[in-house]
Amino acid sequence: MKILIIDEMHLSIIPLLENVGYKVDYKPEIERPAIEASIDEYVGLIIRSKTPMDKPLLEKASNLKFIGRAGAGLDKIDLKYLEKRDIKLFHAAEGNRDAVGEQAIGMLLSLFNHIGKADQEIRKGIWKREENRGEELQGKTFGIIGYGNVGEAIARKLSGFDVNILAYDKYKSGFGTFHVTEVGFRQLQEEVDILSMHVPLTPETRNFLTMEVLEQFEKPFYFINTARGEIISFDTLNEAIDKGIILGAVLDVLENEKFSTFTKTQKNAFEKLASRHNVVFSPHIAGWTHQSYEKINQVLVGKIKGAGF
Numbered sequence: 001m002k003i004l005i006i007d008e009m010h011l012s013i014i015p016l017l018e019n020v021g022y023k024v025d026y027k028p029e030i031e032r033p034a035i036e037a038s039i040d041e042y043v044g045l046i047i048r049s050k051t052p053m054d055k056p057l058l059e060k061a062s063n064l065k066f067i068g069r070a071g072a073g074l075d076k077i078d079l080k081y082l083e084k085r086d087i088k089l090f091h092a093a094e095g096n097r098d099a100v101g102e103q104a105i106g107m108l109l110s111l112f113n114h115i116g117k118a119d120q121e122i123r124k125g126i127w128k129r130e131e132n133r134g135e136e137l138q139g140k141t142f143g144i145i146g147y148g149n150v151g152e153a154i155a156r157k158l159s160g161f162d163v164n165i166l167a168y169d170k171y172k173s174g175f176g177t178f179h180v181t182e183v184g185f186r187q188l189q190e191e192v193d194i195l196s197m198h199v200p201l202t203p204e205t206r207n208f209l210t211m212e213v214l215e216q217f218e219k220p221f222y223f224i225n226t227a228r229g230e231i232i233s234f235d236t237l238n239e240a241i242d243k244g245i246i247l248g249a250v251l252d253v254l255e256n257e258k259f260s261t262f263t264k265t266q267k268n269a270f271e272k273l274a275s276r277h278n279v280v281f282s283p284h285i286a287g288w289t290h291q292s293y294e295k296i297n298q299v300l301v302g303k304i305k306g307a308g309f
Contacts, residue, residue: 002041006030007048009070013297020305036060044309046070046300053077058085066090066309068300071287072097072150073228075201090303095296096287097153103286104154104196104226105161107250111222111280112137138162143192146199146227147175147182150287154196155180166191194222201228208232214240220247226286229253234269241276248278252286 001022005013008028017024022044027034032051039045039061046068047053053067055078064087069077072093082089110116113134121128140163144151147169155165159179166183167175176182188195195217199205209232223246225231233255240246256266273279 001043003044003046004030004035004039004042005046006035007046007050007070009046009048010293010297012294013046013301016297016301017304020301032057039064044068044304049073049076051076053082055081058082058087061087066304066307068092068304070095070296070300073200075228088307088309090300090307092296092299092303093149095299096289096292097149098157099289099292100150100198100226100287101153101157102289103252103282104224104250105157107252107280107282108194108222108224109137111248111250111278114277116280117277140164140193141166141191142194142196143188143221144168144180144196144198145185145188146197147172147180148198150226151196151198154198164191189216190218192217192221193219194224196224197227197231199227199231201230206230207236209236211236211239214245217245220244222246222248222250224250226250226252229255229257234266234273238269238272241278248280250280252282253284254281257284 003017003022003024005024005026005028009026014024014026035051036057039057040063042061043063043065044067045061045064048070051057053076058064058078058081066088067077067082067090069089069091072091074089074091077089079089114132118128118132138161142158142163142165144155144165144167147155147167151167151169155167158165165180166188167180168183168185168188169175173182205228207230214236229251237246237249241249254270256262262270274281
């Protein structure tokens with residue numbers, strides 16, 4: 001019963017798997033040709049996002065029973081082929097949902113209070129109070145699109161901020177609570193002051209936020225994206241900010257996260273976005289904490305053990 005780990009993981013994953021009966025080959029530096037050459041030896045595969053789990057690779061995995069995805073996104077995995085082969089998929093969104101929630105709120109508070117800008121000014125001997133007057137979160141309507149693990153976590157963490165929380169999920173219902181109101185998409189567009197995205201990347205969500213959709217919002221709003229950058233393009237973000245539809249943006253993810261592969265259009269659009277004081281960036285680290293690094297292992301191994309593998 002062998003498991004191959006092909007991405008860097010917190011090393012606690014090895015004894016956790018060994019304690020439930022597996023022999024573990026930890027090879028975070030392995031590249032695709034070597035994976036293809038040896039994958040038929042393994043019943044389990046532990047991955048992050050380095051190597052796409054596509055049909056040509058999975059066809060070589062003749063003995064594979066399950067894949068453990070250390071994280072939440074499944075967009076690089078051929079789910080239909082896994083189902084056809086009856087290969088189980090375990091993912092660990094529960095392991096980093098609290099970290100994502102904290103990151104989103106922290107970045108929003110930084111945006112509201114000009115913390116990055118004020119910090120840089122003070123380091124240069126510039127003391128501006130009025131220009132850095134902040135905005136309060138209290139009393140605002142916070143809209144969540146996608147009420148899965150992360151959407152629920154951010155709503156829970158917002159419960160002490162005295163905000164009105166609205167949540168929309170096309171594929172889920174009956175989740176409203178005393179502090180979260182389940183709404184339709186149109187009501188979300190009518191009421192939100194802040195919009196936070198928590199959906200996977202699928203053909204349906206890719207470029208979901210077009211100008212046509214954004215122009216239907218009744219009020220200018222602040223935008224948070226800790227999900228997938230491809231939900232909204234650089235050009236759309238810039239146009240929406242220029243038109244006053246989006247008042248400011250918190251972006252942990254980008255349309256293209258490999259700067260060296262930017263097209264000329266993407267480069268120009270990103271540079272415009274990066275020049276704005278009302279945009280806060282981080283390098284896809286929501287969920288990337290020391291604590292979540294270990295929690296993800298615990299969640300994955302718990303699911304593998306619970307499924308009887």
